[in-house]
Amino acid sequence: GAGVSQTPSNKVTEKGKYVELRCDPISGHTALYWYRQSLGQGPEFLIYFQGTGAADDSGLPNDRFFAVRPEGSVSTLKIQRTERGDSAVYLCASSNTLSYNSPLHFGNGTRLTVT
Amino acid sequence: LAKTTQPISMDSYEGQEVNITCSHNNIATNDYITWYQQFPSQGPRFIIQGYKTKVTNEVASLFIPADRKSSTLSLPRVSLSDTAVYYCLVVAGSARQLTFGSGTQLTVLP
Numbered sequence: 378g379a380g381v382s383q384t385p386s387n388k389v390t391e392k393g394k395y396v397e398l399r400c401d402p403i404s405g406h407t408a409l410y411w412y413r414q415s416l417g418q419g420p421e422f423l424i425y426f427q428g429t430g431a432a433d434d435s436g437l438p439n440d441r442f443f444a445v446r447p448e449g450s451v452s453t454l455k456i457q458r459t460e461r462g463d464s465a466v467y468l469c470a471s472s473n474t475l476s477y478n479s480p481l482h483f484g485n486g487t488r489l490t491v492t
Numbered sequence: 493l494a495k496t497t498q499p500i501s502m503d504s505y506e507g508q509e510v511n512i513t514c515s516h517n518n519i520a521t522n523d524y525i526t527w528y529q530q531f532p533s534q535g536p537r538f539i540i541q542g543y544k545t546k547v548t549n550e551v552a553s554l555f556i557p558a559d560r561k562s563s564t565l566s567l568p569r570v571s572l573s574d575t576a577v578y579y580c581l582v583v584a585g586s587a588r589q590l591t592f593g594s595g596t597q598l599t600v601l602p
Contacts, residue, residue, distance in 0.1 A: 381535070410589070419579055419592030420536065433589060468535050478524060478583070481590065483535025 379403065381484035383469050389490045390459055398454040398487045402471030409452050410481060411444055412468040420468055426452060459491045494519045494582040501597040510567045512596050514580030517561050525556060525563045528579045530595070536579060540565070567598075575600045 382401040390396050402409050408427055412420035422436040426446045434444070441459075446452040456463055466488050470481040497515040504510045516525070526541035540547055540554045542563070547554045553566040567574060577595040 412592075417594070419594050420590075422589040422591065425589060436589070470535065478526075478541060480526070480538035480541065481536075483537065485534050 381469055381471055381482055383467075383484040383487050385487060386485065387488045387490075389492060392459060392461060392491055394459050394491075396456050396459055396489065398456075398467050398489070400452045400454070400469030400484060402450065402452070402469070403473070403482055404450075406471035406473045406482070407449070408472045408479075409446060410470040410472075411452070411454050412470065412483075414466045414468055414486070423454075456489075459489075461491045464489055464491045494523055494584075496580045496582055496593050498578075498580050498593065498596045500594065501599070503599050503601060504570055505601050506571055507569050510570050510574075510598060510600075512565045512567075512578055512580070512598065513562055514565070515562045516580070516582045519560050519582050520584065523582045523584050525554065525560075526581050526583055526590075527552070527554065527565050528581065528592075530577045530579065536592075539578075541583075570598075570600045572600050572602060574598065 384399045410425040411423040413423055414420045424434040424444050428449045429446055441457045444454045466486040468483055468486045470483040472479040472481050494516045524543045527539045528536035529539050530536040540549055540552050542554045542556055544556050555564045577597050579592050579595040581590050
Protein backbone atom coordinates (compact mmCIF):
# COMPACT_ATOMS: atom_id res chain seq x y z
CA GLY A 378 0.00 0.00 0.00
CA ALA A 379 0.94 3.65 -0.25
CA GLY A 380 3.25 5.03 2.36
CA VAL A 381 3.44 8.51 3.83
CA SER A 382 3.62 11.07 1.04
CA GLN A 383 5.16 14.51 1.43
CA THR A 384 5.00 17.34 -1.04
CA PRO A 385 6.91 19.10 -2.36
CA SER A 386 10.06 17.02 -2.11
CA ASN A 387 12.14 20.17 -2.41
CA LYS A 388 11.29 23.78 -1.70
CA VAL A 389 13.52 26.79 -2.16
CA THR A 390 12.26 30.08 -0.81
CA GLU A 391 13.60 33.50 0.01
CA LYS A 392 14.10 34.74 3.53
CA GLY A 393 10.92 36.28 4.88
CA LYS A 394 8.55 34.29 2.68
CA TYR A 395 5.74 31.99 3.82
CA VAL A 396 5.81 28.26 3.03
CA GLU A 397 3.46 25.33 3.40
CA LEU A 398 4.57 21.73 3.53
CA ARG A 399 2.04 18.95 3.01
CA CYS A 400 1.83 15.47 4.46
CA ASP A 401 -0.49 12.66 3.36
CA PRO A 402 -0.34 9.94 6.02
CA ILE A 403 -1.07 6.28 5.54
CA SER A 404 -4.81 5.83 5.23
CA GLY A 405 -6.45 5.12 8.55
CA HIS A 406 -3.53 6.22 10.69
CA THR A 407 -4.83 8.34 13.54
CA ALA A 408 -1.55 9.75 14.78
CA LEU A 409 0.58 12.11 12.69
CA TYR A 410 3.95 13.59 13.53
CA TRP A 411 6.22 16.31 12.18
CA TYR A 412 9.99 16.20 12.66
CA ARG A 413 12.81 18.38 11.43
CA GLN A 414 16.24 17.05 10.52
CA SER A 415 19.38 19.09 10.03
CA LEU A 416 22.42 17.72 8.23
CA GLY A 417 24.26 15.13 10.29
CA GLN A 418 21.69 15.14 13.06
CA GLY A 419 18.84 12.87 14.04
CA PRO A 420 15.25 13.99 13.51
CA GLU A 421 13.96 16.53 16.01
CA PHE A 422 10.34 16.35 17.16
CA LEU A 423 8.08 19.28 16.32
CA ILE A 424 4.44 18.33 16.85
CA TYR A 425 2.06 15.42 16.85
CA PHE A 426 -1.66 15.09 16.16
CA GLN A 427 -4.20 12.69 17.50
CA GLY A 428 -6.97 12.93 14.97
CA THR A 429 -7.59 16.61 14.23
CA GLY A 430 -6.12 18.05 17.40
CA ALA A 431 -2.51 18.85 18.19
CA ALA A 432 -1.83 16.63 21.19
CA ASP A 433 1.72 17.88 21.71
CA ASP A 434 3.25 20.93 20.03
CA SER A 435 6.09 21.35 22.48
CA GLY A 436 8.72 20.93 19.77
CA LEU A 437 7.66 23.86 17.63
CA PRO A 438 10.60 26.29 17.86
CA ASN A 439 8.58 29.51 17.88
CA ASP A 440 5.30 31.06 16.81
CA ARG A 441 6.35 31.28 13.18
CA PHE A 442 5.65 27.55 12.96
CA PHE A 443 2.13 26.21 12.87
CA ALA A 444 0.55 22.95 11.76
CA VAL A 445 -3.00 21.87 11.05
CA ARG A 446 -4.84 18.66 10.35
CA PRO A 447 -8.44 19.83 9.81
CA GLU A 448 -10.03 16.53 8.80
CA GLY A 449 -7.81 14.14 10.69
CA SER A 450 -5.94 13.01 7.61
CA VAL A 451 -3.75 15.38 5.56
CA SER A 452 -1.61 17.80 7.55
CA THR A 453 0.07 21.03 6.58
CA LEU A 454 3.08 22.54 8.32
CA LYS A 455 3.17 26.29 7.86
CA ILE A 456 6.19 28.49 8.38
CA GLN A 457 5.86 32.27 8.36
CA ARG A 458 8.64 34.78 7.74
CA THR A 459 11.13 32.06 6.97
CA GLU A 460 14.71 32.42 8.15
CA ARG A 461 17.88 30.81 6.84
CA GLY A 462 18.04 28.74 10.03
CA ASP A 463 14.79 27.07 9.04
CA SER A 464 16.61 25.26 6.25
CA ALA A 465 16.32 21.53 6.97
CA VAL A 466 14.49 18.39 5.92
CA TYR A 467 10.99 18.31 7.33
CA LEU A 468 9.78 14.78 7.95
CA CYS A 469 6.24 13.59 8.50
CA ALA A 470 5.30 10.27 10.08
CA SER A 471 2.10 8.46 10.94
CA SER A 472 1.14 5.49 13.10
CA ASN A 473 -1.98 3.41 13.23
CA THR A 474 -2.84 3.44 16.93
CA LEU A 475 -2.05 5.39 20.00
CA SER A 476 -0.40 2.38 21.59
CA TYR A 477 3.01 3.39 22.76
CA ASN A 478 4.70 0.60 20.84
CA SER A 479 3.24 1.37 17.43
CA PRO A 480 6.12 2.06 15.04
CA LEU A 481 6.17 5.30 13.10
CA HIS A 482 6.07 5.26 9.32
CA PHE A 483 8.04 8.17 7.88
CA GLY A 484 7.80 9.90 4.55
CA ASN A 485 10.90 10.91 2.62
CA GLY A 486 10.63 14.49 3.74
CA THR A 487 10.57 17.95 2.22
CA ARG A 488 13.96 19.58 1.86
CA LEU A 489 13.47 23.27 2.63
CA THR A 490 16.15 25.74 1.63
CA VAL A 491 15.81 29.36 2.66
CA THR A 492 18.08 31.70 0.71
CA LEU B 493 13.41 10.48 28.67
CA ALA B 494 16.31 8.05 28.93
CA LYS B 495 19.44 9.25 27.15
CA THR B 496 21.06 6.83 24.71
CA THR B 497 24.71 6.53 23.74
CA GLN B 498 25.85 4.68 20.64
CA PRO B 499 28.99 4.74 18.49
CA ILE B 500 29.16 7.54 15.95
CA SER B 501 30.33 5.22 13.19
CA MET B 502 31.20 1.62 12.36
CA ASP B 503 32.72 -0.10 9.35
CA SER B 504 32.12 -3.67 8.29
CA TYR B 505 32.58 -5.92 5.29
CA GLU B 506 29.98 -7.67 3.23
CA GLY B 507 28.85 -10.98 4.68
CA GLN B 508 29.87 -10.17 8.24
CA GLU B 509 27.60 -9.95 11.25
CA VAL B 510 27.38 -6.44 12.67
CA ASN B 511 26.53 -5.66 16.27
CA ILE B 512 25.71 -2.10 17.31
CA THR B 513 25.48 -1.56 21.05
CA CYS B 514 23.49 1.22 22.64
CA SER B 515 23.73 2.32 26.27
CA HIS B 516 20.67 3.61 28.13
CA ASN B 517 21.61 3.59 31.79
CA ASN B 518 18.57 5.44 33.10
CA ILE B 519 15.91 3.44 31.30
CA ALA B 520 12.66 3.32 33.25
CA THR B 521 10.49 0.32 34.02
CA ASN B 522 7.85 1.06 31.38
CA ASP B 523 10.30 2.11 28.66
CA TYR B 524 10.99 -0.06 25.66
CA ILE B 525 13.80 0.00 23.10
CA THR B 526 13.35 0.57 19.40
CA TRP B 527 15.72 0.87 16.45
CA TYR B 528 15.31 2.75 13.20
CA GLN B 529 17.36 2.73 10.01
CA GLN B 530 17.79 5.74 7.73
CA PHE B 531 19.18 5.86 4.21
CA PRO B 532 20.23 9.15 2.59
CA SER B 533 17.32 11.23 1.33
CA GLN B 534 14.78 8.97 3.03
CA GLY B 535 12.89 9.05 6.30
CA PRO B 536 13.80 6.67 9.12
CA ARG B 537 12.43 3.15 8.84
CA PHE B 538 11.44 1.00 11.81
CA ILE B 539 13.62 -2.08 12.23
CA ILE B 540 12.85 -3.75 15.53
CA GLN B 541 11.73 -3.12 19.08
CA GLY B 542 11.84 -4.98 22.36
CA TYR B 543 11.46 -4.80 26.11
CA LYS B 544 13.75 -7.54 27.39
CA THR B 545 15.75 -10.65 26.41
CA LYS B 546 15.81 -11.30 22.67
CA VAL B 547 13.64 -10.29 19.76
CA THR B 548 14.19 -11.49 16.20
CA ASN B 549 12.53 -10.61 12.93
CA GLU B 550 13.40 -11.07 9.28
CA VAL B 551 15.78 -8.14 9.32
CA ALA B 552 17.61 -8.14 12.65
CA SER B 553 17.87 -9.38 16.21
CA LEU B 554 17.76 -7.28 19.34
CA PHE B 555 19.48 -8.44 22.50
CA ILE B 556 18.59 -6.84 25.82
CA PRO B 557 20.30 -8.00 29.02
CA ALA B 558 18.41 -8.43 32.26
CA ASP B 559 19.34 -5.00 33.64
CA ARG B 560 18.15 -3.37 30.38
CA LYS B 561 20.84 -0.70 30.63
CA SER B 562 22.04 -1.51 27.15
CA SER B 563 20.87 -3.22 24.00
CA THR B 564 22.56 -4.65 20.93
CA LEU B 565 21.21 -4.58 17.41
CA SER B 566 22.55 -7.50 15.41
CA LEU B 567 22.50 -7.51 11.62
CA PRO B 568 23.39 -10.89 10.14
CA ARG B 569 25.50 -11.09 6.98
CA VAL B 570 25.37 -7.44 5.99
CA SER B 571 25.44 -6.29 2.39
CA LEU B 572 26.39 -2.97 0.80
CA SER B 573 22.74 -1.95 0.93
CA ASP B 574 22.82 -2.04 4.72
CA THR B 575 24.98 1.09 4.71
CA ALA B 576 22.84 3.56 6.63
CA VAL B 577 22.44 5.43 9.91
CA TYR B 578 21.01 3.34 12.72
CA TYR B 579 19.19 5.02 15.60
CA CYS B 580 18.62 3.53 19.02
CA LEU B 581 15.71 5.03 20.92
CA VAL B 582 14.22 4.48 24.33
CA VAL B 583 10.51 5.17 24.27
CA ALA B 584 8.64 5.99 27.44
CA GLY B 585 5.33 4.24 27.81
CA SER B 586 3.61 7.52 28.58
CA ALA B 587 5.19 9.54 25.80
CA ARG B 588 4.28 9.73 22.17
CA GLN B 589 7.20 11.56 20.68
CA LEU B 590 10.40 9.77 19.73
CA THR B 591 13.70 11.37 20.69
CA PHE B 592 16.43 10.62 18.19
CA GLY B 593 20.12 10.99 18.91
CA SER B 594 22.73 11.30 16.19
CA GLY B 595 22.74 7.57 15.42
CA THR B 596 25.48 5.24 14.21
CA GLN B 597 26.69 5.54 10.63
CA LEU B 598 27.29 1.97 9.45
CA THR B 599 29.39 1.65 6.33
CA VAL B 600 29.57 -1.76 4.67
CA LEU B 601 32.61 -2.20 2.50
CA PRO B 602 33.00 -4.66 -0.38
